[in-house]
Amino acid sequence: MLEPAAFPAFFREVTGREPFPWQVRLAERLCGGEVPDLVDVPTGLGKTSVIIAWAFALAASLEDRGPAARTLPLRLIYVVDRRVIVDSSYELARQLVERLDPAAPAGPVAARVAAALQGLAGADARPLEAVRMRGGVTWDARWLDRPHQPAVVVSTVDQFGSRLLFRGYGVTPSMAPINAALCGLDAWVVVDEAHIAEPLAETLDRVRRLQRASAEAALPHLRHTLMSATARTAGSANDRLTATLETETAAVSPAAQVAQRRLTVPKPTELEEVNVRGKGVERYRALGAELAQRLAGFAEAPGRYAVLCNTVQAARAAFEHLEKRRPGAAWLLTGRVREFERERLVPAILDQFRSGSPPPGAALSLVATQTVEVGADLDFDAIVTECAPLASLVQRFGRVRRMGNPHEAVSRIVYCPQTHDEDPIYGRATQTTWKFLEQASPGASLDFSYRGVLQLRRQAPPDADVDPTFTPVLLGAHVERWAQTSPLPAVDQPVAPFLHGFQRGGAPQVYVAWRAFPRDVDPQDWAGWLDLAPVSDWETVAVPLAEARAFLAGTPSESIDADIESAASEQAGAEDRSNGRVARAVLYAGPDEPPAPVQSPSTLQPNATIIVDSFEGGHDRWGWTGRRSDPAAPRPVPDVADLAPSRRRRSLRLAPSIALSHATEPEAEARILDAWARLDPEDLDGTLPAICEAFASLVPEPLAGLYRDAAEGIRQRRWDAYLPEREPETGRWRVAEAGRPVVRLVEQREVSATSADRSDDDALSTSLSAGTPVPLIDHSTRVGDLARDFAERLGLAPDLVRAVELAGRFHDIGKAEPRFQAALYDGDALAALAGTPRAKSGRDPRDPVARNAHRLAQLPPGFRHEAVSARLVRALARARPDLFDGVDLDLVHYLVVAHHGRGRPLLPPIDDANAPETTLDIEGVTVSVPGERYQVDWEHPARFEQLNDRYGWWGLALLETIVRLADMKDSELAAARGSGADAGEVPPLSASPLPPGGSHA
Template sequence: MTDVPILTADDFPDVFQALHGLPPFPWQARLARQVVETGRWPAALALPTGSGKTAALDIALFHLAAEAGRGAERRAPVRIAFVVDRRLIVDAAFERAETIRAALARADESGCDALTRMAAALRRLAGENGPALVVQALRGGLPREGDWARTPAQPTILCSTVDQVGSRLLFRGYGVSDSMKPVHAGLLGSDCLLLLDEAHLAAPFAQTLDWVARYRSPPWCDRDPAPWQVVTLTATPRGSADSAPPFGLTDDDRTTETLARRLDAPKPAALRLLTTPAHGPDHAAALATAATKVLDRHRPRTLAVVVNRVALARAVFERVRAAHGDSGETDGEPPRATVILLTGRVRERDREALLSRHRDRLLSGATDDPDAPPLIVVATQTIEAGADFDLDALVTQIAPLDALRQRFGRLNRTGRPIPAPAVIVAAKAEVGKRADDPVYGDRLRATWDWLAAVAAKPARRKDEPVVDVGLSAMASLLDGVDTAPLCSIAPDAPILRPADVTLLTWTAPVPAVDPAIPLFLHGPDSGPADVQIVWRADLTPDSLSEARAILSLVPPHAGETLAVPLWAARRWLRRQADAAEAADVEGIRTPDEDRDRGGGRPAFRWAGAESDRTGLIHPNQIRPGDILVVPAAYGGGDAFGWAPDSDAPVEDVGDAQPPHRRAVRRLHPALFAEEPERWAGLAPLVRESDDLDPADRLAGLAAHDIDLGPDADLVLRIEGYDGAVLRARRRPRTAAAAVTEDDASGSLTGDGIPLDRHGADVAAMARAFAAAAGLAPDRAADVALAARLHDEGKRDDRFQCWLRGGDRLAALLDDGRPLAKSSRPMAPAVARRAHAAAGLPPGWRHEAQSVVRALDDPRLAGARDPALVLWLIGTHHGHGRPLFPHADPREDAHRRGPHCLDFAYDGRDWPQLFEALKQRYGPWELARMEAIVRLADHRASEAEETPP
């Protein structure tokens, strides 16, 4: 990689200008120079809201490009994870990352030499045909969801939440299948930079990250690991007295015209105390009235009402809609205002549709149609971080001081010359002496008391006290003030002990006694992880028990999931009250609940087609991180998100598959309920009949505008399903797909790839990946050898028979020409029958047999670390960490496999080998090397596919 273009810190201003059309702030250029010249980031960035701190992404990526040619000496991580402890609404980091990605993709047309060199350097890391940058928002994990890193050295920016990144880092990715858990952990726990935004919201996770950093390095392992660092970004740092000073603004920054305008903009907020009960109908009415008064008096173009609970937000939203004629109840009169509801409890598809209609009025720098009615946004805490809103006015429920400052960061964000009026509303019960909020404890009262003490006293008794919550004004008020008692409670995470790390790294199987992940992410009072709900119209309560077959063909995808607390899902399925009483804060403590209570509507838990956890469950069986598929007829949601009191059917968006999956279209009467005449024409085409051949069926469907191309396949026989599925035979060749997890998905492709060719292809790919990922040459050679031998267990005559559909004669005739991939595709039911016909025992794993064969291979003796080679072979499908489901009565008693208690290599059994390798390399670096082999396997398989 010696020909990688050279970049220096002097190039950063030109790159920034080319990316964004304006020069960097002084602090941005200063930080870029510091990082590039030292190779390290400061531990903390203390930057106020609106100062452009998401430019940390630009700096991190520029640093990576500057070091792309250093090989094993590279200090800049290839993956950058921007983490926010809020569900993303308009994620400024994601938007910025997309801007960077698009600019790099067309760098050659930019006219900026520095940007062109940066893109070329990043593409060298990505590998052949790889993009300069991949950008991904990680939301609810799903089994076999698309890769967010096609190669182990692909420059990548991830934007996600503490729950999603933290659970993956700790080998327990929420919603991620057990076999994929080590891949996610390895890619996030090694060669990754974590930018923890608004770190004061995620203190427990920051503490856990400190422990992870310790266990990655000597003396907890024998070798220095790949680059990895955590940087906290916050306007209110809470470092200890002995911690290094954070990186922050200087006088040069504060005198910059753009920043000075943002910092000095006044934001007068009136303090309003209510006598109404908190969180009830009167509270919602009072907040709605406050919004109406601000609208009538100041005529803002955009106004936000921000509250602390989803249920209260929904109640305020309904009242504001009714008051301003946006609920369809005005006899044809145009609405006086447009009203929308924004919470984190909404499906990705619905959120994107909602925001796409209003982003031109909400985002910083947006333009507004002067003839359009005012826009009122009712929201929860979800807009406190990651939302690049620039609002004209604000009404907010009382919150801790740090949360209020975040909310006011969305008010006149760019310092426009407008009045920017605001109201802070508190009910007496929220700020009384005995107030103890489930989310914020006593901090509401403490903050209210402090605000009342510093507020300017009104000239007239009937007027309300006013506090200037502008950035500079608030900084002056807080000078010398201990803010800890006024800010959100920051609990301490439990110590992540070595024993915890040992248990967490056991992913196959996950131990029955398992550390509680929420404690390490959110502290000791945290509740369990959210669950994800998916609505499908073609499922009914009666057919739900047989949903596995249809979900295997059309599995849930991230765009159709809605995250809710576990307790809320249980209450909703039981039709209990208060299922909407959830905040938009991850990991808050769970309200009192009878967890053992029976009854309620069933749901179908989806954990992957092959998982034992997939199946019908009842509310008391729901577990943290579950993906629940329910009939659309259950209700519970609408275009604005979680609505547990609604009985209206929820729109089914299951066919809107993401780009990396094959296109599908379900043909079921429930999905054509509003088009009965169209279904009448389709019904004969999806019924089992010998009168129509496949071509005639496809032609008939195309005549009804249902066409997925000439290579489509119509699946008619689906167990327990009163319909059919039209699907493309292959997924898009340019899209990433999940790493193969099982023998069926990895071997029954129908491509007929010879075993020797496949082994050579994967070895070449793994060697290139290992070099790009910065592995030393001797370790890269070991990784390549493991890749070369990984599928040798497929030489078993029974496996070869299976690849030929269970045809023993075909396998005998082809003896001497072993395959890695089947010569014909097989549906799941056909594959199961062929597996039995071939004589393979249930649970048989070819990778366990690959380890046995590698022990007798003379090439193993030439490895620098033969134990590592064996480990990477045995775990290349995610099993064997450290136990295998494999069993084989035909096994040679003198050559025991890694699944056996009496397996021995160098005096160690398989679990002991695991512990020795973790001590040698560290848990996360070992997992990264596993990911390198698995990614090489998949990319080589992808390249071997015959064109459709």
């Protein structure tokens, strides 16, 4: 049995360090099933280690009592309202996953923790998974492949909160219930620096209160903890875990010595007021230059220094000032950067500024925004910072001498009346804080050490912090509407106010991606180009709506942009006045909707995704610039779609404009076009390798490596080449450049059998996606078994285990519909009639035969086999009532209808005048149901409402998730096996009957 006394050894094994006393106390409480309401820990004492304490305590409860009696949630969701900081927390989680690798655990205690966690996850799973959720990062639509998988999820407020409330940003409606279930039940949500996420904290408390029905159904509920030394919500004494200098240094130990050094190191700070000229955004840029000059004044001695700004505009200006003064000695870090650049930028910054890294031999400077305030593992010897509310300043000085190493440099807080008297980011709190600091520092000098901060907090007036935003009360009526995901309500309640409150002025965002297109291809014809590679979050950057409009219009933006996801923003109307040509761009609503050319910047709406021509500019290696390229000498934004890490198989779009967006040599364009002229569509094997190699010689890594791999892969026939379609009337290629068709190259092998990012959005396409035909009996039996296993590992009640097992077993029986079977037999109705009923055809959905099969089978658009499955289940219940003894038949019916995320609360109506009868031999009986012309079951909305009342909104979603993840998991395993079963004879569905009234042991 894992005792709490073993936690220090576990901590040493996975981190190489001694735990602080507060970390040991937290682990002890978690082992007892106690989750504190508030964790109050000073900066520098490893707050993210709650991840380690939770993993140990969860394993202890599993080893001691088993899955059914565990006392902690399966998922730890670590939420922080800073984009970049999510990465460092995720890195800790990822390292913990590696330390728990069963093949090479970090030590004997880690081996026991790994074994306990894997006992729950399953022999074919990792003991622990790590998931990162934030804008600009692509993760699988199915980010956990089983509901009982222990996992650490690190997320921003927006990404977690929107998923919790059934309206996940970037989540398709069909996947929304799965996301809501995994975020809303069996989860411990830790909100780091809760003082900047108070609206979310209030909403979480309301969600917990609204989960009574789920609790009454014995479904695992949500728990949450606020973690901040500056949170307004203090919690009761019994629910609070606090760390102080006294508690962390009371015992003589290496950890106490570390805490003593970190909490007592002096951080001398001076105050200075500056004045700047200019109007609007120019004032903020001028302030950035002033901040850079102050840093240059004391950053001559070797050390790590930082300029910390309140706005992206000031940060850009400060960086450009420092870069001109000492090229190559400064870095810029904001949240406005694509993941492609971030993956190269952040490691370089951490190499120089990470806590504990060797002292530099020269002066190094980092310019950053609020993105480094919370949790960033960075260590500066001194900083120059804009004045901000006291809580923000405390966080910024938490990055100063983080490891307790003294330095002679003196930090500086700069106040600018022109920008701070009426601060658009923080309001009156900045001015109040400045006046208070002036009074608290007779000699214009302060100490922001731990003791100095405690004293300042005791003396500070209440309005030295930002006024809390008004957060609307989350009602059951809101959740009832959000739970309706198919179809979505015509008038929907936005979730943003429940995550960030009502902001002053608001901060709507859009998402921008860049793709390279030939200049002679009009945006209205970009659809074919975009179909070559799906747009992913990995290649987008979140940008304030006002700035995006100004960029499209070609006018200077007057938006004052904070690097806080929930911050307000000053916006002007200049972005709606086009300064000449509107940038080449389209609105992108997903692969199923045609892209719409942007005719006017004013048509751009919040949360939209736009695809901009790479040669329009707007982004550089440091992130979003908001500046258009000079048409005479364009500096294109690299088109990085082929490099997205989420692709199931590596692919490459071969076109000159894409290569040219990466090229840096002046003569690259002529050489690229010369190589392209040698493409022969009739001899792809002979001409493609040389073209790929020519392109590789003209572009930097990593694209050059992909070109070389493709060239070699074509020669060895490991890569396939696909040509675009031709126009029927003219015979011209639909996607072409300089008279040659754009070729799509695809690697034959899959990168990973578990890296699939497909959801089950499309019932027919997933029926086509297995490697070989899969009989209905095999798939149905396996899904039922998986659903039962998932539910038992979650510790659900026997009647719920039985319900999801039956739903999994019968979810696809509607595929026996004659026309659907014909579609799965490549459109051959006679072959379907003579063959064994299939669940999957074995065709790739992109295969022309698969595309044509649907038409040949004469299935009407919008047909859902789930509707037929549900009618067959009702018929089976009448013929074999013993199968459903002790089970909620309405629940089984609903889970069958909803197993593709539809039917919440209605399946789409169709007009199917020729719907045939469906007959199936199943469980020893023959059941038949007549064709249904309109597909709509008008009793289903009432059933949906009753089940939500019975199991709760999140509870019903969890039961649905169990069946759907089982379905997707078996489809993935069938594809990995690649040899499912052929179309030969197989036993009828009754060959493996379920025992009445219970699940298999």
